Amino acid sequence: MLSYLGNWYKTRFSDPQAITLLLILVGLGLTLYFGASLLAPLLIALVLAFLLEWPVQQMTRIGLNRTAGASIVLLVFFSAMFIILLVLVPSIWKQGVSLLTDLPNMLDKGMLALQEFSAQYPQFVSAEQLDQLFVQLKRLLDTQHIFDFGKQLLGFSASLLVLMVYAILVPLLVFFFLKDKQILVQGSKRFFPSNRALASSVWSEMEQQIFNYIRGKVIEIVIIGVVSYIFFAVMGLRYSALLGVLTGLSVLIPYVGATLVTLPIALVAFFQWGVSPEFGYLLLGYGIIQALDGNLLVPILFSDAVDLHPVIIIAAVLVFGGLWGVWGVFFAIPLASLVKAVINAWPVNQGQETSVTSG
Template identity: 50%
Template sequence: MFELVKAWYIKKFSDPHSVTLLLLLVATVALLYFFGSYVMPVLVAIVIAYLLEWPVNKLARITGSRLISVILVMAAFASIALGLVFGIVPVLWQQLSNLLQESPTMIEEGKDFLLHLPEYYPALISTTQVQAIVTSVENKILELGEILVSASLTSLKDVVAWMIYLVLVPLLAFFMLKDKKELTSGISQVIPKDRKLISQVWHEMDQQIMNYIRGKVFEIIIVGLVSYATFSFLDLRYAALLGALVGLSVLIPFIGAALVTLPVAAVALFQFGLAPEFWTIVIAYGVIQALDGNVLVPLLFSEAVDLNPVYIIVAVLFFGGLWGFWGVFFAIPLASLVKALINAWSSNNQGLIAKQD
């Protein structure tokens, strides 16, 4: 067994470039795993910097100054962020409060609907089965309520930290954009000289991560606005809240759309019952999801995400379990990074074999 492992190691990591790439990868994963909460503001700033790099470059070609471009783009970004906070967040909070107040009534009506199912479909479901389902749902709701209460109490301690992040993160993003060349050259001096594979992976991932972040933000905005407009046109209550949920659901490929279906269907069922309006909303929601998956995603991401859906779901589950929200957000780029690493090692091994021949 030891000889097999030794032979595999010699085959894969006989080149110093491969060893350097492996050590850098292990160090980065260890840093994020053990100190992820401490470097989170830096990661958020990197995301913002990647998002704003494209408009900064475009504007720099017009103004001739990167500093002026960074200042203008950051000012526009801050204005949009403040507009969202003070314009949209209060509306969403109000609708969420109203929905939580009506949730006990919705739960009771749903319970009553389930209890009457055996009368209409006695051959398909029994009273005992329905009672078991109702009990299970009630227990899950109680557990969810306890989790929400505990989360709200613990989150009060983080208010000061969030206020600090609101100042630090934009500053970090500003200096990352302004001093991009100096920062990248400083990092390159720290990395060992045997970094051919690191450069190969970096060049492959750099543009891909930028395109992914920008495309994902555009996807959230487009899907959220279209959902809000559709729900408002169909006179569905809590249209803004549900539209925002549908927009944010695209962060989790495949799984997010399935999860958000429940609140959309529940609100529609509570408001309209099994009337034609309910089925119209369900069909419209299905059309939005179909257009997102088959038209919008290929248009925004093009060839940036060339991964099998199985790999994407596994990446969401794995990286989401490791790093929570940011693991889910970066699941696809991280899966693409794994693919790039495998390609780099494979191409390097083929080069070594060719030299030996």
């Protein structure tokens, strides 16, 4: 057994390039795992810089230097974000408060519908089960608890220090990442081993995929969110802006996100219209949006960025989401692609492999 393990180790880890790649991956993984909260502004700035690199490159092609190009791109980007937030956030906040206020009435209406169903089909839902469900839902959706949680969340998100850090540091970091990209890349190389050809090869393969993924995911969020909001508004669904934003953000979690956001949409539609043609039309239209997203939009946006089986994608969401929370969920597919690229590029000593197989 020990001989077999020794031969396997020589087969897989005899190349110094492989050891260098492994050390780099382990070092970056540990840094992110233990320092993700502290490095959050830096990570956000890196993602934005990665996303805005393409328009900066287009600016340099028409004759502007990187400083001018980065300044123009950042000014346009953050101005657009400010206008969107100025219009969107008040509406979402108002609808969120309204939804919290209406939850008790929704709960009562839902319980009445369940009682009618239980009276007609007692073999499926008994009165005892209904009472237990009612108690659990009351405890879960207690208005006071919800507002207490909302106050805590608001107090945390409105922290002056956090807002100042993100509002000042993130734009500055993005600007310097874009302006001094080459200088920063060259300077960072001193912190990595010199024997890093394999790591450079893996990064060259992953760089375009990560860019395509980030760009595609942002486009997908915007398209699905806007289309869903327009559809909900045309149907006259209450809380259309809030549910449209939730639908757009749901694409961050592949496969699972669409399932999770379907429940609040269906519940709001049911409490508003009951079992009616409008309720059916809404679910049909929402299903069409999700089908077009999965079968048309995703293949177009991620044809070069995602080449993974759905089981691997779901497993990656669970693993990396458990390790790094929202960031892990967002980057689950690129991280899974990175693991795949490392496995494919990992050198193997053919002679050792032959000897192990023959042994």
